[in-house]
Amino acid sequence: MTRYALHIQYLGTNYRGSQKQPQEKTIQDEIEKALCTLIKTKISTIFSGRTDALVSAYHQVLHFDTANHINKYKFINSMNGILPEDIRVFDVEIKDNNFHAQKSAKFRHYKYVIRNDIIKSPFDTNVFFCRYKLNEKRMNEALKYLLGEHDFSAFKSRSDNPAKVCKIYLAQAKRSADGKYIIIDIVGDRFLYNMVRTIVGTLLLIEKDNLEPLSMLNILKSKNRSNAGATADAIGLTLVHVGYDDCSDYLKQINT
Amino acid sequence: MTRYALHIQYLGTNYRGSQKQPQEKTIQDEIEKALCTLIKTKISTIFSGRTDALVSAYHQVLHFDTANHINKYKFINSMNGILPEDIRVFDVEIKDNNFHAQKSAKFRHYKYVIRNDIIKSPFDTNVFFCRYKLNEKRMNEALKYLLGEHDFSAFKSRSDNPAKVCKIYLAQAKRSADGKYIIIDIVGDRFLYNMVRTIVGTLLLIEKDNLEPLSMLNILKSKNRSNAGATADAIGLTLVHVGYDDCSDYLKQINT
Numbered sequence: 001m002t003r004y005a006l007h008i009q010y011l012g013t014n015y016r017g018s019q020k021q022p023q024e025k026t027i028q029d030e031i032e033k034a035l036c037t038l039i040k041t042k043i044s045t046i047f048s049g050r051t052d053a054l055v056s057a058y059h060q061v062l063h064f065d066t067a068n069h070i071n072k073y074k075f076i077n078s079m080n081g082i083l084p085e086d087i088r089v090f091d092v093e094i095k096d097n098n099f100h101a102q103k104s105a106k107f108r109h110y111k112y113v114i115r116n117d118i119i120k121s122p123f124d125t126n127v128f129f130c131r132y133k134l135n136e137k138r139m140n141e142a143l144k145y146l147l148g149e150h151d152f153s154a155f156k157s158r159s160d161n162p163a164k165v166c167k168i169y170l171a172q173a174k175r176s177a178d179g180k181y182i183i184i185d186i187v188g189d190r191f192l193y194n195m196v197r198t199i200v201g202t203l204l205l206i207e208k209d210n211l212e213p214l215s216m217l218n219i220l221k222s223k224n225r226s227n228a229g230a231t232a233d234a235i236g237l238t239l240v241h242v243g244y245d246d247c248s249d250y251l252k253q254i255n256t
Numbered sequence: 257m258t259r260y261a262l263h264i265q266y267l268g269t270n271y272r273g274s275q276k277q278p279q280e281k282t283i284q285d286e287i288e289k290a291l292c293t294l295i296k297t298k299i300s301t302i303f304s305g306r307t308d309a310l311v312s313a314y315h316q317v318l319h320f321d322t323a324n325h326i327n328k329y330k331f332i333n334s335m336n337g338i339l340p341e342d343i344r345v346f347d348v349e350i351k352d353n354n355f356h357a358q359k360s361a362k363f364r365h366y367k368y369v370i371r372n373d374i375i376k377s378p379f380d381t382n383v384f385f386c387r388y389k390l391n392e393k394r395m396n397e398a399l400k401y402l403l404g405e406h407d408f409s410a411f412k413s414r415s416d417n418p419a420k421v422c423k424i425y426l427a428q429a430k431r432s433a434d435g436k437y438i439i440i441d442i443v444g445d446r447f448l449y450n451m452v453r454t455i456v457g458t459l460l461l462i463e464k465d466n467l468e469p470l471s472m473l474n475i476l477k478s479k480n481r482s483n484a485g486a487t488a489d490a491i492g493l494t495l496v497h498v499g500y501d502d503c504s505d506y507l508k509q510i511n512t
Contacts, residue, residue, distance in 0.1 A: 012377040056379070076375070086378040119332070122267040122342040123312070125379055 001065040003099055006045070007029070007091035008187050012056040014086060014233070019050040027051075027087060031062065034082040036076070039068050048101045048242040051152065051202060052194070055232040056126045061242045063087075063101040070094075099244075107169060109240040109254070110196045112232065116175075127181070128236030129206070137175035139203045142213035143184070146171045146189060146199065146237040153201050153223040156192035157231060164223075166190050169247050171236040173203070185240075185254070187247060197232045198225075205229030257321040259355055262287070262301070263347035265383060268490070270342055283307075283343060289329040290338040294331070295324050304357045305364065305496040308450070310490040312382040317498045319357040323386065326350075355500075363425060363503040365496040365510070366452045368440040368488065372431075383437070384492030386460070392438050395429035395459045398469035399440070400428045401476060402455065402485040409479040411455050412448035413487060420479075422446050425503050426510075429459070441496075441510070443503060453488045454481075463484030 008031065011194035020032070026158070028045060047062045069158040079089040098104075113127045119131050149167045156164070170187040184212055186196055206215055207230075219227045243250050264287065272280035278287070284301060291299040303318045328348055335345040354360075369383045375506055376385050406425045412420070426443040440459070462471055462485075475483045499506050 009378060058379075080375060085376060088375050088378055090375050118348050119336060120341060122265060122344055123314075125381060190305055237386050 001067050001091070001097075002070075003063055003065050003095045003097050004070060005093050005095045005099065005101065006062050006064065006089060007093075008054060008060050008062070008087060008089050009058050010060065010088070011086040012051060012054045013125070014084075017053045017055065017163065018047055018057075021121065024189045027060075028062075030083060030087055031142055032057055032187055034079050035064065036096055037082050039066055039079050039201050041066075046101050048105045048251065051192070051233045052197075052237070054126075055237045057239040059241045060239055060245075062107070063095065065097075072213050101242075106245060107189055107243045107250070108188055108191060109170075109185065109187045109243070109250070110191070112186075112196060112200045112236045114182040114184070114200075114236055115180060116182050117180040119163075121180070126235060126238055128233050129138050132208070134182055134204075134207050136173045136175045137206045139182065139184070141208065141214035142206055143171035143173055143186075143199075144207050145214070145217035148184075150220055152192050152195055154219050154225055154228050155195045155202070156225065157198065159192035159211060161192070164192065166192065166195070170251055171199075187251065194231050197234065197237060198228050198230075200232035200236070201229035203229070205234060241252070257323050257328075257370075258350045259319055259321050259353050259354075260326060261349050261351045261355065262318050262320065263343060263349075264316050264318070265314050265315065265344050265346060266312060267342040268310045269288060269381070270340075271463050273307055273309045274313075274316065274383070275360045276304055278338070278382075281314075282317075284318075286339060286343055290335050291320065293338050294334050295322055297322075300359050304361045305447070305495075307452075307494070307495050308446070308490045310382075311495065313367065313495040315497045316495055317357050317361070317500075319351065319355060321353075360500055361498050362501060363443055363445055363476060363499045363506070364447060365426075365441065365443045365499070365506070366447070367494045367496045368442075368456045368492045369494070370438040370440070370456075370492055371436060372438050373436040377436075380487050382491060382494055384489050390438055390460075390463050392429045392431045394469050395438065395440070395463065397431055398459055398462055398472035399427035399455075401473035402442075405477055407479055408451055408476070409449050410481055410484050411451045411458070412481065413450035413454065416450070420448065422448065422451070426507055427455075438472065443507065449485050453490065453493060454486075456488035456492070457485035460488060464473065 020028040041065050045062045045064045092227040115127045115129045116134050146168045151164045152166050153164045167189040173184045274283040278494040299320050301318045301320045332345050371383045371385045372390050402424045407420045408422050409420045423445040429440045
């Protein structure tokens with residue numbers, strides 16, 4: 001058996017998230033169905049991590065094993081011929097058998113985009129709309145308190161995983177050149193369930209109630225979910241990248 | 257009666273073009289229905305020009321007359337409350353009675369975007385896909401022959417309007433920073449029916465058959481539609497802007 005890593009992107013709008021669920025249309029179902037059609041045997045896949053219903057990915061990684069030989073370009077073409085147009089395979093590569101899409105990942109980069117204008121744009125595909133004026137400098141200041149290694153219990157929705165410590169390498173908010181969008185980028189080694197959306201919800205709470213940016217630190221320290229803001233809508237969230245090497249080069253690259 | 261100019265944007269994917277047609281869903285129908293709901297009387301609108309089925313607009317302008325007083329912010333909000341989300345009103349202004357959305361327009365800016373990569377993007381909303389590698393330098397060279405005042409008979413689909421002379425102020429092709437898109441910008445005083453799409457179709461023909469960029473000039477001079485390329489797909493086309501002043505300031509602005 002050979003282990004392959006598959007690199008995909010998808011628009012999450014029409015799916016109930018990435019992970020297989022009974023009687024729901026998910027990204028993993030579509031990928032496994034396409035693999036089964038192509039390789040002519042049932043294939044199980046492991047994703048780098050789950051994305052929620054409606055959440056999109058520019059770059060998601062998964063692995064699977066097969067005894068079949070895969071011709072890279074033919075395979076990419078065939079998969080894209082079978083898959084619905086909102087899911088695309090853009091790369092496939094042979095990996096060592098100890099490669100694991102989830103466990104080998106060193107960092108994940110999530111982006112949350114807010115249309116912050118008086119009107120929505122008909123051209124936005126995965127953007128949250130917020131009509132009241134947000135202050136990106138204050139949001140950026142609040143995000144800085146999350147950098148480094150912390151217990152993120154205050155920002156998680158479920159408690160199924162006992163490990164609550166995550167390391168955040170980048171957390172920033174910027175307004176787009178045209179002034180109409182706020183783009184929040186967060187890069188970390190791992191993320192708890194709904195963590196990015198709860199961080200964004202907390203930023204929105206800080207803005208709406210005009211709290212001090214320092215509130216973010218107090219909420220983090222409290223380790224109490226009820227102090228944080230509501231989970232922000234899934235529609236603004238995109239998994240930008242999953243990295244399997246140290247993230248320093250990646251951070252340099254995205255900050256230029 | 258007061259004349260108002262309405263500034264709108266729309267994603268054309270779900271519409272049979274901008275102009276009213278019996279038994280078809282069009283942008284003009286949606287706008288006139290919304291105006292009628294709001295102003296409580298039948299309102300006729302005149303658009304700056306028609307956009308084809310599937311074609312989008314970042315900035316389309318139309319005018320209408322009403323005896324009712326319009327409160328700008330309330331009106332924009334109410335219209336956007338009534339309209340489907342793929343059509344947005346972003347401005348309304350009082351005009352002199354001699355203002356005419358179509359006849360007073362000094363220039364139009366169209367953009368045609370081609371995804372030129374081996375895979376489509378799930379995130380593109382109004383982009384044409386072309387898998388074979390295009391040479392944007394050759395395309396740009398071919399476009400330069402269109403600058404200035406010419407008879408564009410070679411690039412029009414129908415012959416209902418006897419005036420065939422248009423003045424082209426800008427015609428350029430550029431590859432996007434990520435290398436995956438070719439963006440064609442054309443600004444002119446007026447455009448014949450399907451003219452931008454036929455120009456793009458001719459660029460694609462020149463690339464596919466590896467013709468000299470000079471072929472564009474020969475096709476233009478021939479004034480014969482059968483020498484030009486096929487009409488390119490509507491999906492890549494967007495009306496970017498309609499201008500009512502001299503275009504020199506606008507051209508400076510988009511080229512910075």
